[in-house]
Amino acid sequence: MPEQLAEVVDPANWTCPAPLxxxxxxxxxxxxGGALSAELMEQVFTPAYGNATLAGLxxxxxxxxxxARLAFSTDSYVVRPLFFPGGSLGDLAVNGTVNDLAMSGARPAYLSAAFVLEEGVELTVVERIARAMGAAAETAGVTIATGDTKVVESGHGDGVYVTTAGVGLVPDGVDIRPQRARPGDAVIVSGPIGLHGVAIMSVREGLEFGVEIASDTAPLADLVAAMLAVTPDIHVLRDPTRGGLAASLNEIARASGTGVRLQERAIPVPDAVANACGFLGLDPLYVANEGRLVAFVPPEEAEQVLAAMRAHPQGAGATLIGECVADHPGMVVVATGLGGTRVVDLPLGEQLPRIC
Amino acid sequence: MPEQLAEVVDPANWTCPAPLxxxxxxxxxxxxGGALSAELMEQVFTPAYGNATLAGLxxxxxxxxxxARLAFSTDSYVVRPLFFPGGSLGDLAVNGTVNDLAMSGARPAYLSAAFVLEEGVELTVVERIARAMGAAAETAGVTIATGDTKVVESGHGDGVYVTTAGVGLVPDGVDIRPQRARPGDAVIVSGPIGLHGVAIMSVREGLEFGVEIASDTAPLADLVAAMLAVTPDIHVLRDPTRGGLAASLNEIARASGTGVRLQERAIPVPDAVANACGFLGLDPLYVANEGRLVAFVPPEEAEQVLAAMRAHPQGAGATLIGECVADHPGMVVVATGLGGTRVVDLPLGEQLPRIC
Known part of the structure; x- marks a missing residue:
């Protein structure tokens, strides 16, 4: 570990700074999706459920x-507003769960959809969300197989909340999980980052940045299948949603006990995102994405995996952004353009609540 | 169909009376869980999702x-209050989904748990719910394998909402679904009805009925396994939650195109439930249960299935309450103690909102 980092942060003794x-x-x-979420999981849910299989991070x-080897995942979607440039809560509810399954290398197959509706919300709004879900499911090649609807009194909801769960089949020989990152792995991102978060922010805050910025929400299972066709030995996949790339990389670094070193200039940040983040005082590394993945790949496979990703519509902007290192285990650093190095820590919470 | 019924209701031309x-x-x-829920499903969700496998009712x-043949189910839980005599939202969230899987004859295996928390709710409340879920999962023999947590601003939730989904394995040769009811089937309920709904009502409305009435929330998968050990040819299983026995039986009658005739005096209504319902002007047939099932069984197997149920703790009060008939297809009637017959229609909504 470089001397100056060791003075700032001791990952072995890292504790949550919030008085939870x-x-x-x-x-x-x-x-x-940051440190507070992790603490809630570690201190409340994992002990309460009393098992070690809790998605293993x-x-x-x-x-x-x-x-059969199944992948199983769930997420609740409470994004606000319900409709935004590039998508809606319905798109996120399908693509988000499809992507969580794909991050285990699974072929997503079936989804469930449970609605919590607020009394008084217009039925046409519910219908638009449901239709967006149907269309997204068709695009992703999954079937919404079962569901539920509850209604709560006005003032106890926010129009529409949707919780999806999904099941998919993990191909033989595929073992993708954060613990498998190892020094030498190439770190690849599938395209430009920050678009979803900035799209939500722009409509929520009424900001305009010259060009309309659309959410990147998209299903990634087909891209993952293309990557697995190159090699089943992909080590880690993650979709950097809440907490952005910074949260995902920190979780992987901690779970695997390796370090991650990024090259700042290589990280694809669209001008519009950079401008919006500069204006708002945000760091693009912490902004949510809904149609991107980060992959840890053995170095000898990196070039071929990158080529396969770039040949796929969802991976056209795939870029090598860094590598996994033996130095500073559990920590993510960025080599800046000026030759310096800065630590990218796990965020405490989210810069912008209710992003997904 | 008896003459007097045909004059009152023409099931072939039944339409929802609400101007949805x-x-x-x-x-x-x-x-x-009544007619309005069914209409939302038929008019909004099923067309939007564009598939016929939508749990098939x-x-x-x-x-x-x-x-593998999997059962897959989801429910959101928004019950209020969070804690009540006999259980909590956490118990319902596990037992409810376990029971939905069991109603396909499946052995439930894994659950997901997604929380929507309201900002400001005490962490000890979240912890109590999570611990209740862990304990209920252990009792039911399932593992909570994956989860999610979202937080919404104060005034956009109600403390804690939980959505669970579950997967289980359906044994070979088992084909349990509402469409399989046929004239002659024995209709069996696994125990006394109405306890959950009356328990919730009593705490919510601050009513006391002399004795404390506790929710019947319980996992039913083990009882179902005991029934299937007698015969794999159980035709229909249903847990009569929202809308009570009346809603479940109407759905089965409609899905199968058969009639159902109950014997009023055979239906096990505890005195405390009867008294509370009398006081409140409710019909116990429409009150929610969370630890009961109704089974449609070939008549020649009925006695043995009943015996197996009564030998199981969750089926100690199992009772034959009626039969499936060729008369009045799609309709449920009750033979009253006075020799008359009354129609038990699908409820429009629920007598008491947010019961589960």
Whole structure:
């Protein structure tokens, strides 16, 4: 570990800086996918459920059932507004769960969809969300097989919340999980980052940045299949949603006990995202994506995997952004354009709540 | 069909009496599991998702995946209050989904759990719910394998909402679904009805009925396995939750195109439930249960199935309450103690919102 980093952060003794227990109540950051979310998981849910298979820090759990290897995942979607440039809550609810399954290398097959509706919301709004889900499911090649609807009184919801769960089949020989990152792995991102978060922010805050920025929401299972056709030995996949690339890479670094070193100039940040983030004082590394993945790939396979990704519509902008290193285990650093190095820490919460 | 019934209701031309489309907004009854819920499903969700496998009116969908026959189901839980005599939202969230899987004859295996928390709710409340879920999962023999947490601003939730989904394995030769009811089938309920709904009502409305009435929430998969050990040829299973026994039996009658005739005096209504319902002007047939099932069984197997149920703790109060008939297809009637007959129609919504 470089001397100057060791002075700043000691990952072995890292603790959450927030007085979670002292405060004693849920704060918005508990839903942000950062350190507070992780603490809630580690201190409340994992002990309560009393099992070690709790998705093992991955986006989906891989299970044996009836001789089949299944991926199983769930997410609730509470994004606000319900409709935004490039998509809607319905698109996220399908693509988000499809992508969580794909991040285990699974071929997503079936989804469930449970609605919590607020009394008084217009039926046409519900219908638009449902139709977006149907269309997204068709695009992703999955079937919405079962569902549920509950209604809560006005003032106890926000129009529409949707929770999807999904199951998919993990191909033989595929073992993709954060623990498998190892020094030397190439770190690849599938395209430009920050578009979803900035799209939501722009409509929510009424900001305009000259050009309309659209969410990148998209299903990634087909891209993953193309990557697995090159080699089944992909080590890690992650879709950097809440908490952005920074949260995903920190989780992988900690789970695997390796370091991650990024090249700042290589990270594809669209001008519009860079401008919006500059204006708002945000770091694009922490902004949510909904149609991107980050892959850790053995170095000898990196070039071929990159080529396969670039040949796929969802991976046209795939870029090598860094590597996995033996130095500074559990920590993510960025080599800046000026020759310096900065630490990219796990965010505490989310810069922008209710992003997905 | 008896003459007097035909004059009252023509099931072939039955239409929802609520001006669903005219009103244009979601009302509480859309979450009640009755006619309004069915209309939302038929007019909004099924066309939007564009597929016919949408659980086929059953509590769970049965799917082929990787050579295995899986049951897959989801429910959101928004019950209020979060804690009540006999259980909590956490118990319902596990037992409800376990039971939906069991109603396809499946052995439930894995659950997902997605929380939507309201900012400001006490962490100890979240922890109590999570611990109840862990304990209920252990009792039911399932593993909570994956989850998610989102947080919404104060005034956009109600403390804790939980959505669970579940997967289980359907044994070979088992084909349980509402369409399989046929004239002659024995109709069996696994125990006394109405306890969950009356328990919720009593705490919510601050009513006391002399004795404390506790929810019947319980996992039913083990009881179902005991029934299937007698014969794999169980035709239909249903857990009569929202809308009570009346909603479940109407759905089965319609899906199968058969009639159902109940003997009023045979239906096990505990005195405390009868008294509370009398006081509140409710019909116990429409009150929710969370630990009961109704089974349609070939008549020649009925006695043995009943015996197996009564030998099981969850089926100790199992009772034959009626039969499936060729008369009045799609309609449920009750032979009253006075020798008359009354129609038991599908409820419009739910007598008591947010019961589960």
């Amino acid at each position: 227990r002292d405060q004693g109540v849920v704060v918005m950051g508990h839903g942000g 991955a986006d989906s759990a891989v299970l044996e059932l009836g001789g | 489309r005219d009103q244009g907004v979601v009302v509480m009854g859309h979450g009640g 059953a509590d769970s969908a049965v799917l082929e995946l990787g050579g």
